[in-house]
Amino acid sequence: xxxxxxxxxxxxxxxxxxxxxxxxxxxxxxxxxxxxxxxxxxxxxxxxxxxxxxxxxxxxxxxxxxxxxxxxxxxxxxxxxxxxxxxxxxxxxxxxxxxxxxxxxxxxxxxxxxxxxxxxxxxxxxxxxxxxxxxxxxxxxxxxxxxxxxxxxxxxxxxxxxxxxxxxxxxxxxxxxxxxxxxxxxxxxxxxxxxxxxxxxxxxxxxxxxxxxxxxxxxxxxxxxxxxxxxxxxxxxxxxxxxxxxxxxxxxxxxxxxxxxxxxxxxxxxxxxxxxxxxxxxxxxxxxxxxxxxxxxxxxxxxxxxxxxxxxxxxxxxxxxxxxxxxxxxxxxxxxxxxxxxxxxxxxxxxxxxxxxxxxxxxxxxxxxxxxxxxxxxxxxxxxxxxxxxxxxxxxxxxxxxxxxxxxxxxxxxxxxxxxxxxxxxxxxxxxxxxxxxxxxxxxxxxxxxxxxxxxxxxxxxxxxxxxxxxxxxxxxxxxxxxxxxxxxxxxxxxxxxxx
Amino acid sequence: xxxxxxxxxxxxxxxxxxxxxxxxxxxxxxxxxxxxxxxxxxxxxxxxxxxxxxxxxxxxxxxxxxxxxxxxxxxxxxxxxxxxxxxxxxxxxxxxxxxxxxxxxxxxxxxxxxxxxxxxxxxxxxxxxxxxxxxxxxxxxxxxxxxxxxxxxxxxxxxxxxxxxxxxxxxxxxxxxxxxxxxxxxxxxxxxxxxxxxxxxxxxxxxxxxxxxxxxxxxxxxxxxxxxxxxxxxxxxxxxxxx
Numbered sequence: 086x087x088x089x090x091x092x093x094x095x096x097x098x099x100x101x102x103x104x105x106x107x108x109x110x111x112x113x114x115x116x117x118x119x120x121x122x123x124x125x126x127x128x129x130x131x132x133x134x135x136x137x138x139x140x141x142x143x144x145x146x147x148x149x150x151x152x153x154x155x156x157x158x159x160x161x162x163x164x165x166x167x168x169x170x171x172x173x174x175x176x177x178x179x180x181x182x183x184x185x186x187x188x189x190x191x192x193x194x195x196x197x198x199x200x201x202x203x204x205x206x207x208x209x210x211x212x213x214x215x216x217x218x219x220x221x222x223x224x225x226x227x228x229x230x231x232x233x234x235x236x237x238x239x240x241x242x243x244x245x246x247x248x249x250x251x252x253x254x255x256x257x258x259x260x261x262x263x264x265x266x267x268x269x270x271x272x273x274x275x276x277x278x279x280x281x282x283x284x285x286x287x288x289x290x291x292x293x294x295x296x297x298x299x300x301x302x303x304x305x306x307x308x309x310x311x312x313x314x315x316x317x318x319x320x321x322x323x324x325x326x327x328x329x330x331x332x333x334x335x336x337x338x339x340x341x342x343x344x345x346x347x348x349x350x351x352x353x354x355x356x357x358x359x360x361x362x363x364x365x366x367x368x369x370x371x372x373x374x375x376x377x378x379x380x381x382x383x384x385x386x387x388x389x390x391x392x393x394x395x396x397x398x399x400x401x402x403x404x405x406x407x408x409x410x411x412x413x414x415x416x417x418x419x420x421x422x423x424x425x426x427x428x429x430x431x432x433x434x435x436x437x438x439x440x441x442x443x444x445x446x447x448x449x450x451x452x453x454x455x456x457x458x459x460x461x462x463x464x465x466x467x468x469x470x471x472x473x474x475x476x477x478x479x480x481x482x483x484x485x486x487x488x489x490x491x492x493x494x495x496x497x498x499x500x501x502x503x504x505x506x507x508x509x510x511x512x513x514x515x516x517x518x519x520x521x522x523x524x525x526x527x528x529x530x531x532x533x534x535x536x537x538x539x540x541x542x543x544x545x546x547x548x549x550x551x552x553x554x555x556x557x558x559x560x561x562x563x564x565x566x567x568x569x570x571x572x573x574x575x576x577x578x579x580x581x582x583x584x585x
Numbered sequence: 586x587x588x589x590x591x592x593x594x595x596x597x598x599x600x601x602x603x604x605x606x607x608x609x610x611x612x613x614x615x616x617x618x619x620x621x622x623x624x625x626x627x628x629x630x631x632x633x634x635x636x637x638x639x640x641x642x643x644x645x646x647x648x649x650x651x652x653x654x655x656x657x658x659x660x661x662x663x664x665x666x667x668x669x670x671x672x673x674x675x676x677x678x679x680x681x682x683x684x685x686x687x688x689x690x691x692x693x694x695x696x697x698x699x700x701x702x703x704x705x706x707x708x709x710x711x712x713x714x715x716x717x718x719x720x721x722x723x724x725x726x727x728x729x730x731x732x733x734x735x736x737x738x739x740x741x742x743x744x745x746x747x748x749x750x751x752x753x754x755x756x757x758x759x760x761x762x763x764x765x766x767x768x769x770x771x772x773x774x775x776x777x778x779x780x781x782x783x784x785x786x787x788x789x790x791x792x793x794x795x796x797x798x799x800x801x802x803x804x805x806x807x808x809x810x811x812x813x814x815x816x817x818x819x820x821x822x823x824x825x826x827x828x
Contacts, residue, residue, distance in 0.1 A: 357591075437666045437667070443716060450696060450707055453706065460695040461693070461694050461695070462691065470679075473681055474680055488681055488689070489684070494679060496653055496678065497677045497678065497679065530774065530780065531781065532781045558646075585649050585653020585784045
């Protein structure tokens, strides 16, 4: 589902508020001013004043010369922020995510909300009428991206709805300032004669980056929808936290377990309703003597299964020292992720890596012996045997490359090759016999050599010539000679692995 | 207080599950492991699944052979996409080699438990977990009590367990259903061919509950077991018998 954003622009936010407070100002041209460098500078002007040629940033004395009847009021610092925050909280009726867009606007994330007003047009009209009735002059627009909605609200048609995916067409005739650029960049664009977005939107990105900076491209991408934009909601989403005060201090492990179970029940109920699952959780036990004991758990995939989470906490309860007793338990889920609804299988079968039972088992094992002791391997694209595999990033994904099958590899591999004494004919015949751990093995069958070169860009060293040899008992070894035969006898023989 | 919509839906879903036939599995379907004449040794002529198998090996060469034999069996068990847990302390198994036995090495999760106690705990928890194809444990010692616990865990979950015991100090009675010993055999090659042949093992089934122990020569070739008929007696053994 595409995202939909609404941008609200309060054209005369502060002066409108003053008019609301003092109705006599309604038909007067007035400005708000604040002292700056020993003179009064205008920070806001109402529509009547602007019609007479007064603008924001003008010195009051100049404005008075232009318009002797001008009323000048003192500006209140932090007023617009306070007003926007208040209106933003009121806008919760339209969407759960309403963000302040300083200095004079609001951004609403309207994705999935408009159908409650039977469409986008009634939704937008409702916002417009209700806020106008309150006495604010505003312009609104709706688009797929916050950037496009912002631009159209300020520079486009009145109450425009940009259809899904058509933000580019809507932006083309607008001036560059509509992209929320830094003033310097917008000015430079104008100076170069690029007065509309259509004149530069097709230019090579490299050239644009060089001349107008990376932030320019970011704003462009945000408006087009190539780059995601994060809104900071006025009302932050509630924390996943549960508290349980105790009438009498709890001192026993059983008591802690009961408290934990109650907290988990409540937390999991909420997570379940919101289709979320816990990834990292902490139990904080506030003791009577002021200490705070904390135990934590982690899961490798989101879960809201009470029994499972309780089991993860289970063996950590013993590490809490209640001493005089615990008077308050707080359970918080510091990391929570979306959990898709799992389709129940009709008949139990062997699940793959996605099996819930398996991931719960791995959580328990990780809690007991540590996560680093659980390993899954992926192939790595190296010939050098020790480097041909790497630890997998996750327990669920399929490996990025395929396992090689073309060369024989032993089932058992020594972490460090062990030196052996070898009798072998030169130049590159397999050994005739070798002595490993004091026992002489006579080679009956042999295969090789397979030369594996050292990867010089990773490590210095000599190449290895690998042979598969079978002794008279049928035991199969993977042995190699390190380096070339030479007069100084610098080469060495090693056993590296054991074939089945 | 009236129940919320979500609660009602959750309760209804719980009610529907049994009607849909969702109940614990009764028995695992038979898997054909192509073991040939070896099958006759097992009860009902089926390789026992959902039990614990014990493998004794002396020395690293025999352990490699044991790994090979187990890998051959696993390739049959994992055909349906199951996952295997390999629990041990040695970290000697080289995953890329498993590909040759038809096992995707990324479907194996290795748990590296250093202490005996931890290893037993992980092993028991793993064997209790339904939905795994098999669990392999590298243990040195296994007491009767410990083996009984593992067997009890397996009886509920129907997971197959393999225990590899390398150089055990004492081989006493255990509650495991079978006891095996796999030793390498010289590979068979057509006359005059160079190189090393397919892996060959002497598979000794030392003990099997409700079955007949025996010894077979097996070869792993072209992705399946092959029974080598009429165990070839090597010249040296003939000499031994004669002298």
